[in-house]
Amino acid sequence: MAEENYDSRKIDGRSLARKVEEQVEKGIDQLQAEEGIVPGLATILVGADPASKMYVRLKHKACERVGIHAEDHEMPEYTTQEQLMQRIWELNEREDIHGILLQLPLPECLDEKAAMLAIDPAKDADGFHPYNMGKLLIGEEGLVPCTPKGVIRALEEYDVEVQGKHAVIVGHSNVVGKPMAAMLVNRNATVSVCHVYTDDLKKYTLDADILVVGTGVKHLIKADMVKEGAVIFDVGITEENGKVYGDVDYDNVVKKASLITPVPGGVGPMTIAILMEHVLMAARNFAETH
Amino acid sequence: MAEENYDSRKIDGRSLARKVEEQVEKGIDQLQAEEGIVPGLATILVGADPASKMYVRLKHKACERVGIHAEDHEMPEYTTQEQLMQRIWELNEREDIHGILLQLPLPECLDEKAAMLAIDPAKDADGFHPYNMGKLLIGEEGLVPCTPKGVIRALEEYDVEVQGKHAVIVGHSNVVGKPMAAMLVNRNATVSVCHVYTDDLKKYTLDADILVVGTGVKHLIKADMVKEGAVIFDVGITEENGKVYGDVDYDNVVKKASLITPVPGGVGPMTIAILMEHVLMAARNFAETH
Structure with a gap:
C-alpha cells in the first residue's frame, strides 16, 4: 500500500512568514513615502551566548529583508545594571529607534525584570512589558508577545x-x-x-x-x-x-x-515576521503621535 | 425524612470579610505606629446613579470600620473629561491619598479608558490599570481586581x-x-x-x-x-x-x-474587604518608597 502523503496538512511557517514580511515591506514603503520615517529596531545583546547571538543575527537579517534600520548593541558580559539601563534610556529617547529588543537571558548578575520595565512600552517590540501584557489581557492587543x-x-x-x-x-x-x-x-x-x-x-x-x-x-x-x-x-x-x-x-x-x-x-519563522510587523506598528504609532 | 442541613457547606462571605478587615485594621495600626501614615482612599463618583452611590457608600463604611481615611469626590453629571482628568492628576500627586477608586460606569460622554489610564498604577485600588493587569498575567500580583x-x-x-x-x-x-x-x-x-x-x-x-x-x-x-x-x-x-x-x-x-x-x-463582602487590603498595601508601598 502506498504511504499516504500528509504534506497538505503542514502549516508552512516559512512561506507564511514570507507573506507577512512582504506586507511589512509594503507598509514600510508607504510609511516612508507618507511620513518620511524609516522604522528602526535596536537589539541589545549582553554577553556572548552563542544561541542568543544566532537569534539576534536572524532578527537583523529579517530587518534587512523588509527594510527596517537595525542596530546591534552588543554589550560585554561584565556590563553593569547602570550601564544597561543607561543604554535603554538612550534608546527610549531616540526618534529614529521605534523598537527595542533586549535579548534574553541576561547574564545572571543583571536584573532582567528592571531592565525590561525600563523599556518604553511604546518601543517594546517583544511585547513583554507588563503594560502591554495588561492591554492584551483586557483585549486591547497592541505590542504583544x-x-x-x-x-x-x-x-x-x-x-x-x-x-x-x-x-x-x-x-x-x-x-x-x-x-x-x-x-x-x-x-x-x-x-x-x-x-x-x-x-x-x-x-x-x-x-x-x-x-x-x-x-x-x-x-x-x-x-x-x-x-x-x-x-x-x-x-x-x-x-x-x-x-x-x-x-x-x-x-x-x-x-x-x-x-x-x-x-x-x-x-x-512566524515569530520573527511578527517582530518585524511590531516594529512597523511602533513606527506608525510614533508617526501618529509626533 | 428530615431535610438535610447544608449550612456547613456555605462559604460565609460576611464573616470572611470581617476576618480580612480585622487583619487590615491591625496592619493600619502598625503602619501608623511605625511610619505615622494613615492610609487614604479617594473615591470618585461622577453623576448620581443610585446603584453607584450605594456601592461608594458601602466602601466608605468599610473604610470607617478599618480606619482608612476616605474622601468622597462627587462630581456632577455634566463633568468634562478635562475636569475629571484634573481631579485624578491632583489625587495622584497627594501624599495622603494612597488609593484612588473611580466608580464605574461613567456617564456616556466621558472616556472611561482614558480616565482609568490616568490613575497612577501605584494608587490603582481596583487593580484595573493595564500595568497592574499585566503584572498579574506574568505572575507578579500586586494591586489586582x-x-x-x-x-x-x-x-x-x-x-x-x-x-x-x-x-x-x-x-x-x-x-x-x-x-x-x-x-x-x-x-x-x-x-x-x-x-x-x-x-x-x-x-x-x-x-x-x-x-x-x-x-x-x-x-x-x-x-x-x-x-x-x-x-x-x-x-x-x-x-x-x-x-x-x-x-x-x-x-x-x-x-x-x-x-x-x-x-x-x-x-x-469579600470584594470590599480586599479593596481595604489594597489601600493598606498601596500605603505600605508608599511608605517603603518615600
Whole structure:
C-alpha cells in the first residue's frame, strides 16, 4: 500500500512568514513615502551566548529583508545594571529607534525584570512589558508577545474558526502559554490551560479543536492524545545531538491533524515576521503621535 | 425524612470579610505606629446613579470600620473629561491619598479608558490599570481586581487545594473572568475559561473541581451541571422585583457542592474587604518608597 502523503496538512511557517514580511515591506514603503520615517529596531545583546547571538543575527537579517534600520548593541558580559539601563534610556529617547529588543537571558548578575520595565512600552517590540501584557489581557492587543501572535496569524491565514472552539494550551509560561490563552479568550474560544501540574493531560488534549504546545518536552504529544481533525501548533524546541525536536511527535500526529506546524520551519519563522510587523506598528504609532 | 442541613457547606462571605478587615485594621495600626501614615482612599463618583452611590457608600463604611481615611469626590453629571482628568492628576500627586477608586460606569460622554489610564498604577485600588493587569498575567500580583482576589482569599481560608485541580470559569469579563483565570493559572490549577460562545457548557462545568461563575444570567448553573464535591463561587448578580439572584441555583446545587458561596453574602463582602487590603498595601508601598 502506498504511504499516504500528509504534506497538505503542514502549516508552512516559512512561506507564511514570507507573506507577512512582504506586507511589512509594503507598509514600510508607504510609511516612508507618507511620513518620511524609516522604522528602526535596536537589539541589545549582553554577553556572548552563542544561541542568543544566532537569534539576534536572524532578527537583523529579517530587518534587512523588509527594510527596517537595525542596530546591534552588543554589550560585554561584565556590563553593569547602570550601564544597561543607561543604554535603554538612550534608546527610549531616540526618534529614529521605534523598537527595542533586549535579548534574553541576561547574564545572571543583571536584573532582567528592571531592565525590561525600563523599556518604553511604546518601543517594546517583544511585547513583554507588563503594560502591554495588561492591554492584551483586557483585549486591547497592541505590542504583544510575538510567538503566540504568530499562531493567531497562522489561524487567520488558514481560515481556522476560533470562536466557540475548544483551544487547549499546554505550558503556562509568560512568553507563550499565558499570552496565548489571553489571545484565544479574546477571540471567544473556550480555552483550557494545562501544564506540568495538570492531572490527566490527555483528557484535555484529546478534546482540543486547536492545540498549542510549548513545554520543551520532546515529543510529549503522541497521536493517541489528539482528536481527529485538530489544528496543532508546536512551539517547543529541544536540541539533541545537533538535531531539533518539537513537543509533538509530528510523524504520527500528522495522520490525525487537519493542520499542524513542523519543527523546525513552523512557528519559529512566524515569530520573527511578527517582530518585524511590531516594529512597523511602533513606527506608525510614533508617526501618529509626533 | 428530615431535610438535610447544608449550612456547613456555605462559604460565609460576611464573616470572611470581617476576618480580612480585622487583619487590615491591625496592619493600619502598625503602619501608623511605625511610619505615622494613615492610609487614604479617594473615591470618585461622577453623576448620581443610585446603584453607584450605594456601592461608594458601602466602601466608605468599610473604610470607617478599618480606619482608612476616605474622601468622597462627587462630581456632577455634566463633568468634562478635562475636569475629571484634573481631579485624578491632583489625587495622584497627594501624599495622603494612597488609593484612588473611580466608580464605574461613567456617564456616556466621558472616556472611561482614558480616565482609568490616568490613575497612577501605584494608587490603582481596583487593580484595573493595564500595568497592574499585566503584572498579574506574568505572575507578579500586586494591586489586582478585587473580586477574583476575594475568591482566592476564600480558597486559602478554607484550605482548598488549587494546584493540579481543574478550575472552570464561566464568563470572560475583564473584571472577573480573565483576571480570575490568570490568578488560578498562577497557582498551577488547570484552568478552563468558558463563556457565552462555549459549546456544551455542561461538559466543562461537570468536570470542575473549582467553579467560578460570573455571567449575570440568573440560575444558569443547575445541580445537574456540577460535580459531586465541587467548590463553587457565584459572582453573578441579577435583580428581579427587588430580590437578588446569583448565577447558581443555590438551593439545589448546594446538595452536590462541598463548598459554595451564597448570593447575597458571598463574594460581595469579600470584594470590599480586599479593596481595604489594597489601600493598606498601596500605603505600605508608599511608605517603603518615600
